[in-house]
Amino acid sequence: MSNHIPSIKLVVLGESSVGKSSIVTRYVENTFMNKRDPTIGAELSTKIYSIETHDIKFVIWDTAGQERFHALAPMYYRNALAAMVVFDVTNYNTYEKAKEWIIELKNQASSDIVIVLTGNKIDLQEYLREVSREEAESYAKALNILYMETSAKLSTNIHHIFTEIAKRIPTSYLQLNNNETIRIPLTVKDGNIKKRYKNNNARCNC
Numbered sequence: 001m002s003n004h005i006p007s008i009k010l011v012v013l014g015e016s017s018v019g020k021s022s023i024v025t026r027y028v029e030n031t032f033m034n035k036r037d038p039t040i041g042a043e044l045s046t047k048i049y050s051i052e053t054h055d056i057k058f059v060i061w062d063t064a065g066q067e068r069f070h071a072l073a074p075m076y077y078r079n080a081l082a083a084m085v086v087f088d089v090t091n092y093n094t095y096e097k098a099k100e101w102i103i104e105l106k107n108q109a110s111s112d113i114v115i116v117l118t119g120n121k122i123d124l125q126e127y128l129r130e131v132s133r134e135e136a137e138s139y140a141k142a143l144n145i146l147y148m149e150t151s152a153k154l155s156t157n158i159h160h161i162f163t164e165i166a167k168r169i170p171t172s173y174l175q176l177n178n179n180e181t182i183r184i185p186l187t188v189k190d191g192n193i194k195k196r197y198k199n200n201n202a203r204c205n206c
């Protein structure tokens with residue numbers, strides 16, 4: 001009997017400073033930093049999650065939001081089973097960019113990919129909000145994708161969003177993918193363990 005735990009490759013996309021890394025770090029390590037350095041290229045995190053009768057491993061690619069890294073994105077969402085597209089509810093421009101990411105995923109990623117549009121920073125005061133829940137929900141419903149709102153700072157819906165993603169992945173798709181190589185520097189985080197690869201031949205078994 002194999003001891004392998006089936007994995008879900010999840011890519012996190014969105015503009016810089018919308019809180020992508022904060023969502024991932026809150027989920028994987030249950031920590032939050034008010035200020036953090038921008039992601040360079042991408043960071044890879046993993047977390048074991050128990051669902052019903054079995055365990056799964058989330059393999060999470062947290063991608064850089066800067067425009068200069070956009071061309072690298074297809075390397076990360078290739079063969080992904082799920083994508084979390086994040087925007088800041090207090091910044092309408094990030095919502096428009098999130099919609100562009102969703103269109104790109106619809107056109108270029110797997111036709112079976114589970115897409116979750118994620119409105120982050122709901123802990124900020126309501127008068128700062130530029131994207132209403134109703135507008136985002138309506139957009140997501142029209143595309144038959146999931147919409148959820150989160151606060152990485154307060155941990156609101158952080159675990160719930162990953163649970164909903166796991167529930168939407170067909171069991172038949174849960175399999176290990178050990179053949180992908182990403183030839184750029186990356187940071188690997190597993191719980192509280194970090195390993196930084198400084199060469200350009202870092203190999204990712206995800």
